[in-house]
Amino acid sequence: xxxxxxxxVTLIVLLIALTTGLTQAQDDATIQLxxxxxxxxSIDPQQGINMRDWxxxxxxxxxxxSLDEESNQLEPGFVSSWEVSEDGLTTTFxxxxxxxxxRYNAETGEVEQVMDDMGNPRIVTAHDVVYGFRRALHPETGxxxxxxxxxxxxxxxxxxxxxxxxxxxGVQAIDDFTFSVTAPISVGYALPLYSLMSAxxxxxxxxxxxxxxxxxxxxxxxxxxxxxxxWVHEDSMTFVRNPHWPGSDGYAQAxxxxxxxxxxDQGVSLREYEAGNLDTVSVPTDQIPRLKADPELSQELxxxxxxxxxVLGFHTNKAPFDNVHIRRAFSYAIDRELFVDTVLxxxxxxxxxxxxxxxxxxxxxxxxxxxxxxxxxxxADEELAAGLDSLGLASVDELPPITVxxxxxxxxxxxxxxxxxxxEDELGIRVELAPQDVTTYWSRAIEDAxxxxxxxxxxxYNDANNFLRDQYLSGGQYNYGKxxxxxxxxxxxxxxxxxxxDTRRELYRQAENQIVVDDAAIVPISWGVxxxxxxxxxxxxxxxxxLQAFWKWEKTSE
Amino acid sequence: xxxxxxxxxxxxxxxxxxxxxxxxxxxxxxPGGPFTLERPLPPATLEQLQIRYGLHLSLPExxxxxxxxxxxxxxxxxxxxxxxxSDYLINFPLPFSDELVFRWMDFGPSYKSTTRTVNDxxxxxxxxxxxxxxxxxxxxxxxxxxxxxxxxxxxxxFYDYFGMGIAIFGVSIPVIISAPILQYVIxxxxxxxxxxxxxxxxxxxxxxxxxxxxxxxxxxxxxRASMLQVLNEDFVRTAHAKGLRERQVVVGHVLKNALIxxxxxxxxxxxxxxxxxxIVETIFAIPGMGRFFVVSxxxxxxxxxxxxxxxxxxxxxxxxxxxxxxxxWLDPRIRYY
Numbered sequence: 001x002x003x004x005x006x007x008x009v010t011l012i013v014l015l016i017a018l019t020t021g022l023t024q025a026q027d028d029a030t031i032q033l034x035x036x037x038x039x040x041x042s043i044d045p046q047q048g049i050n051m052r053d054w055x056x057x058x059x060x061x062x063x064x065x066s067l068d069e070e071s072n073q074l075e076p077g078f079v080s081s082w083e084v085s086e087d088g089l090t091t092t093f094x095x096x097x098x099x100x101x102x103r104y105n106a107e108t109g110e111v112e113q114v115m116d117d118m119g120n121p122r123i124v125t126a127h128d129v130v131y132g133f134r135r136a137l138h139p140e141t142g143x144x145x146x147x148x149x150x151x152x153x154x155x156x157x158x159x160x161x162x163x164x165x166x167x168x169x170g171v172q173a174i175d176d177f178t179f180s181v182t183a184p185i186s187v188g189y190a191l192p193l194y195s196l197m198s199a200x201x202x203x204x205x206x207x208x209x210x211x212x213x214x215x216x217x218x219x220x221x222x223x224x225x226x227x228x229x230x231w232v233h234e235d236s237m238t239f240v241r242n243p244h245w246p247g248s249d250g251y252a253q254a255x256x257x258x259x260x261x262x263x264x265d266q267g268v269s270l271r272e273y274e275a276g277n278l279d280t281v282s283v284p285t286d287q288i289p290r291l292k293a294d295p296e297l298s299q300e301l302x303x304x305x306x307x308x309x310x311v312l313g314f315h316t317n318k319a320p321f322d323n324v325h326i327r328r329a330f331s332y333a334i335d336r337e338l339f340v341d342t343v344l345x346x347x348x349x350x351x352x353x354x355x356x357x358x359x360x361x362x363x364x365x366x367x368x369x370x371x372x373x374x375x376x377x378x379x380a381d382e383e384l385a386a387g388l389d390s391l392g393l394a395s396v397d398e399l400p401p402i403t404v405x406x407x408x409x410x411x412x413x414x415x416x417x418x419x420x421x422x423x424e425d426e427l428g429i430r431v432e433l434a435p436q437d438v439t440t441y442w443s444r445a446i447e448d449a450x451x452x453x454x455x456x457x458x459x460x461y462n463d464a465n466n467f468l469r470d471q472y473l474s475g476g477q478y479n480y481g482k483x484x485x486x487x488x489x490x491x492x493x494x495x496x497x498x499x500x501x502d503t504r505r506e507l508y509r510q511a512e513n514q515i516v517v518d519d520a521a522i523v524p525i526s527w528g529v530x531x532x533x534x535x536x537x538x539x540x541x542x543x544x545x546x547l548q549a550f551w552k553w554e555k556t557s558e
Numbered sequence: 559x560x561x562x563x564x565x566x567x568x569x570x571x572x573x574x575x576x577x578x579x580x581x582x583x584x585x586x587x588x589p590g591g592p593f594t595l596e597r598p599l600p601p602a603t604l605e606q607l608q609i610r611y612g613l614h615l616s617l618p619e620x621x622x623x624x625x626x627x628x629x630x631x632x633x634x635x636x637x638x639x640x641x642x643x644s645d646y647l648i649n650f651p652l653p654f655s656d657e658l659v660f661r662w663m664d665f666g667p668s669y670k671s672t673t674r675t676v677n678d679x680x681x682x683x684x685x686x687x688x689x690x691x692x693x694x695x696x697x698x699x700x701x702x703x704x705x706x707x708x709x710x711x712x713x714x715x716f717y718d719y720f721g722m723g724i725a726i727f728g729v730s731i732p733v734i735i736s737a738p739i740l741q742y743v744i745x746x747x748x749x750x751x752x753x754x755x756x757x758x759x760x761x762x763x764x765x766x767x768x769x770x771x772x773x774x775x776x777x778x779x780x781x782r783a784s785m786l787q788v789l790n791e792d793f794v795r796t797a798h799a800k801g802l803r804e805r806q807v808v809v810g811h812v813l814k815n816a817l818i819x820x821x822x823x824x825x826x827x828x829x830x831x832x833x834x835x836x837i838v839e840t841i842f843a844i845p846g847m848g849r850f851f852v853v854s855x856x857x858x859x860x861x862x863x864x865x866x867x868x869x870x871x872x873x874x875x876x877x878x879x880x881x882x883x884x885x886x887w888l889d890p891r892i893r894y895y
Contacts, residue, residue: 037840038849042672049595141609147600161602206619213641213673233674234683234845235755267738275746275753407709441860443590446598477598 006077020395029151031538031555032278034269035261039234044202044215046136047141051458051546054197056261058547062220063195064093064129066250067462069543072360074191075250078124078201080225088186088499089154091194093285095177098532099219101125101203102424104229111227111242116205117441124223128201133171133181135207136198139190148460148470152183152193187496188504189360189463194328195462224253225551236262255554279555280534285411288345288531302521302537304542306528309351309457309467312419314445316521318451320399325387329518331373332454333426334381334419343418348526349372349498353512354457359550361505361513362464371509372524373516377426384427396429399496405450408435412454420493449480455522459545468492472515472522488514526554563879578864582621585863589747592669592858595624611667613860624666624864625706631662646676666861670853674818676865679850684869686756687834687846691766695831697770698777699824706781706820707813710789721778728775737768737841745874754843765842769835772826782822784816791815817888825881831872837876 015248019497035056041049043057055102078081094261100113101122113121136143137150139162154170154419170182170475183190203214203221208220217231224238225247239259266284274297282292283301291297314321314330321327332435335351352372355362363371384396393399406412416433424428430513431452435443445453459466469492470476474484488511495507516524534540540553593599594605598822608614612623635657636642643649646661665676694823702725741764745753754763788794797807834848848868854862885892 037843038853039671039674040669044672131559139602139606140609142599142603142604144595144599146603161598162606204588211641213644215673216640218640232845234849235676235843253711262843263756264754265840268741268843271738271741271746272753277753360653370795372742395665438856439590439594442596442598443594446594477600 002423009413010296013109018530030259031256031259031550031553033259034264034266034278034281035237036263036270037265040237043216043220043228045132045202046141046198048197049144056152056237056548057197057200057545058208059259059550060220060224060463061197061200061222061225062248062251063197063200063477065195067192068250068539069549071112072462076248077250078248079194080248082191086209087423089184090180090182092178092180093129095124095126095129095179096246096248097123097177099246101223102242102244103221104217104227104240106218106229111244112241113244114203118486122205122221124201125176126179127176129179130173131204132198132200132202134166134169135202136523137166137169137198138389139499141540143198145460149196149199151185152187152190153246154182154184156184157332158310175399183409185497186499188467188499188501189461189465189496192461192463195220209366225251226259229258236260237348244474252549252551254551256550257481259553264547264558272532273307273535275353278541280532283533285343285345285347285531291533297533298521300533302532302542303347303533304532305349305356305531305544306530307356307387307546308456308528309354309356310348310525310528311351311354311522312525313449313455314521314523315449315451315481316484316519317452317482318404320387320391321451323387324520325383325390326399328373328517329387329427329521330423331378331381331523332383332515334523334525336377336415336525338422339415339418343414344526344529347529347531349529351524351527353516353524354522355508355512356544357462358527359459359464359467360462361501363505363507363509368532372510373520377504380426383467396427399429401432402429402451403432403434404452404454405434405436405441405444405472407438407456408443411437426519445480446477447480453480455480458528462545464504465492465496466513468511469496483515483519484520485519488519495554510537562876563883566879566882570872570879573875574868574871576589578868579621580625581864585860586617587856588858590858592860593704601612608803609668612635623647624861627664627666629663630659634659634661634843639659644678647680662733668855668862669859670862676861677786679862680846680865683845684847684848687839687848688832688845690756690762690769690844690846691781691828691831691834693762693766694769694773695824695828697766698773698827700774701770702774702777703781703820705778707785709778709782710785710816711808713786718782722782722835725775725778729771731772731777733768734837734841735774736772737838740764741841746862747875751867752843755784756844756846761842765838765844765892768842769831769838776823776827777820781816784819785812788812788816801805814888818885821881821888823854825884826874827875829870829877832873833870 002207036052040053040056042053043060044213044337045061046055046056047056064077064079065074066077068075078099079095081091082457084090084091086307101124102111103114105112116122132300133153134143135147135162137153137156139160146160150160155164156162157170159169187485206214206219206221213219217228220228222228225242225245229240230238241254241257243254243444248254269278269281270283270287291301307366314327316322340346340350342346353363357364405417413435420431420433423431457467457471471478472483473479473492474487474489491507491511491514495504498504498507515522537556538553541549543549583685595603609787612620627740638649638651638659645664647665649659652658652660665680667675668679671793688773705721705725712718741753746766751764794807794812797811834846836848839846839848847861850862851866854866
């Protein structure tokens with residue numbers, strides 16, 4: 001039979017392939033990482049949208065300043081120093097002189113300096129910084145994070161809305177290496193915002209020459225600790241050490257010669273790690289029990305604090321959650337410890353307020369044991385009774401049907417089922433679950449959020465302001481539950497205008513109490529913990545946000 | 559026959575038109591759009607983005623723009639570099655001038671990438687899916703067909719039970735279960751093969767086997783059923799009676815006639831395998847086309863949705879046409895008018 005011959009051919013092919021597969025070697029100088037499935041949206045500073053875009057382009061385009069993950073202190077990025085004017089409005093940065101723009105030359109295999117038309121090396125100047133700010137705020141760029149930067153640059157909001165030509169924009173190159181930016185208001189968190197991804201220096205000449213394709217490896221020009229060596233779309237990205245980067249406190253010179261990000265799904269990443277092909281991976285929570293039980297892998301497992309928070313939001317205009325007692329009852333009824341132990345397998349910290357303690361100026365469990373809300377079945381019953389009483393209802397059966405909205409994923413389904421059981425046990429109220437696909441969920445959250453909806457937040461910059469004022473100010477665009485409280489607004493507005501850190505910390509403490517206890521508009525559930533496996537021969541740091549300081553990482557041969 | 563093929567292909571144009579309209583209406587009917595993100599964009603930014611991509615126009619206008627870019631060929635002047643190449647799927651320089659380029663089929667930009675268009679995705683990612691799909695199809699046929707034939711010829715013996723046992727196993731274990739298990743056992747525990755990626759032959763074995771095995775099970779079952787039916791036909795007895803050897807009877811008479819249902823199954827299977835499998839490509843990290851079918855739906859990446867559905871529809875129609883042509887060869891009684 002012919003098909004029999006085919007069989008043999010297939011077998012032989014399989015055997016040949018098998019033997020070629022066995023000759024693979026690992027390179028010590030290269031750190032192998034997983035970057036999640038699929039291509040990043042963009043590594044253009046002004047076009048990047050999500051955390052992954054940001055941590056990738058952070059290797060190529062350092063910020064003015066950066067926050068040290070251990071000391072929580074601001075450190076210089078590509079500047080030597082900066083000063084703030086007495087009125088607190090103008091910040092002047094002195095750039096490191098002579099940082100060259102570089103590109104990777106695939107023919108020589110070297111990172112080389114970029115020359116201008118006259119044959120002189122191009123260096124990073126204040127004009128490049130101005131260009132980055134302007135491009136970020138230009139309405140036609142469509143920069144996602146422009147709305148955060150615009151209020152802190154004089155004339156920025158009008159320019160970003162297309163109402164002015166930007167000639168009065170408060171950014172200025174005083175000379176080639178002195179950059180100043182002027183804000184219309186003085187706020188305590190301006191520096192981290194001036195280092196936002198979209199406010200990074202960008203090579204105007206390359207963007208003009210190559211258009212959207214300027215970020216392809218053959219076109220891109222960068223200046224940070226690493227340069228882009230290769231980008232196989234949908235497959236991987238390779239970064240190579242930039243020997244021309246001088247190094248600064250915030251962005252040291254790179255240690256590892258190369259870093260490869262493979263675009264892998266989480267399940268594959270873990271298996272690749274176990275096969276020895278990745279040096280560090282984040283781990284799905286359902287794998288934690290197995291890893292803890294494994295004598296070898298448990299040595300490599302780290303649970304490090306994250307920067308994200310998971311909360312539930314109430315729609316404060318929708319019955320029955322227009323009643324503060326009902327909201328409090330639902331919040332007091334949740335045993336956060338149980339949630340973290342069972343649903344999150346320990347990969348979380350039970351939250352009593354919104355802002356994770358790892359965030360600058362957030363309350364911490366050690367210093368603020370009395371702030372926030374926690375599981376309290378007695379209070380839950382009292383508040384429920386008070387709520388029913390004020391609504392004139394005899395029992396919970398007379399409450400309108402309650403639906404919980406969340407994104408349809410395995411993780412969120414498990415979480416939702418947990419809350420469903422808890423509320424039925426504690427309050428005797430049966431809620432309906434409504435999973436939705438992710439885009440439907442967000443478009444609904446924006447237009448007409450559900451009575452209870454899952455919410456979470458990962459910081460855009462490291463300051464409690466980002467979790468509180470940016471999200472829950474009355475009328476804010478992320479305030480899905482239409483929370484409106486004059487008391488809360490006053491606290492976060494006062495904190496924004498205050499420059500003294502201790503006063504701000506106290507104001508945020510009060511604001512947290514206002515929103516999660518007094519008004520109970522938000523139910524804090526857990527603060528993120530990132531479970532990570534790391535090979536013992538990789539030295540790495542853990543930054544709570546995913547903006548890892550990859551340049552500090554190093555692999556040693558065993 | 560030629561007339562038949564020409565007629566089928568002209569029908570295809572109508573089918574594609576209807577498919578494109580239905581897809582377009584449905585994808586705009588679901589809530590949200592390509593710029594619906596976890597953090598909503600400010601109105602001014604959103605408006606700029608919508609203008610840039612023509613999403614501020616009415617739906618009929620958007621549809622007409624899309625179809626015009628797709629159907630109408632253009633001739634442009636200028637050097638053909640990677641940047642301009644990505645604007646159209648088909649680009650070739652015209653012979654009578656250095657500068658003129660004939661360009662056709664613009665499937666539009668991907669809203670989820672600032673550098674790549676759907677044309678790039680077709681050019682760079684589709685071939686990988688096609689490689690995987692073709693290899694998996696060959697594997698599926700090479701395994702499924704003999705299994706089915708043997709099971710039919712040795713009906714109710716150990717061979718039959720064994721073959722059909724494998725088939726039932728293949729049909730019942732979804733790829734999403736079998737792929738990670740294979741990966742873990744063969745890649746991690748035994749270390750025989752690389753777990754993921756695409757390019758080296760060793761990287762191809764696991765995904766091809768995973769994808770092919772589940773399909774071979776279908777082929778084996780159909781082949782067996784069809785063979786059993788044909789074995790009872792009068793002409794098989796005649797063939798035996800006129801003294802043909804067993805092998806000639808089985809291959810020349812039984813199998814050939816039994817193939818009609820099998821070919822009917824294989825045709826569309828081929829079309830689906832070539833356009834990629836989301837699960838297999840995700841688990842084995844193959845940068846193919848399959849991911850885009852699913853990711854584009856969730857991300858409301860309109861032009862990728864349109865492009866991938868039109869691609870799939872084209873291949874299904876073509877595959878079915880090939881199947882019809884194959885009927886005529888397998889069974890000369892079938893005629894086309």
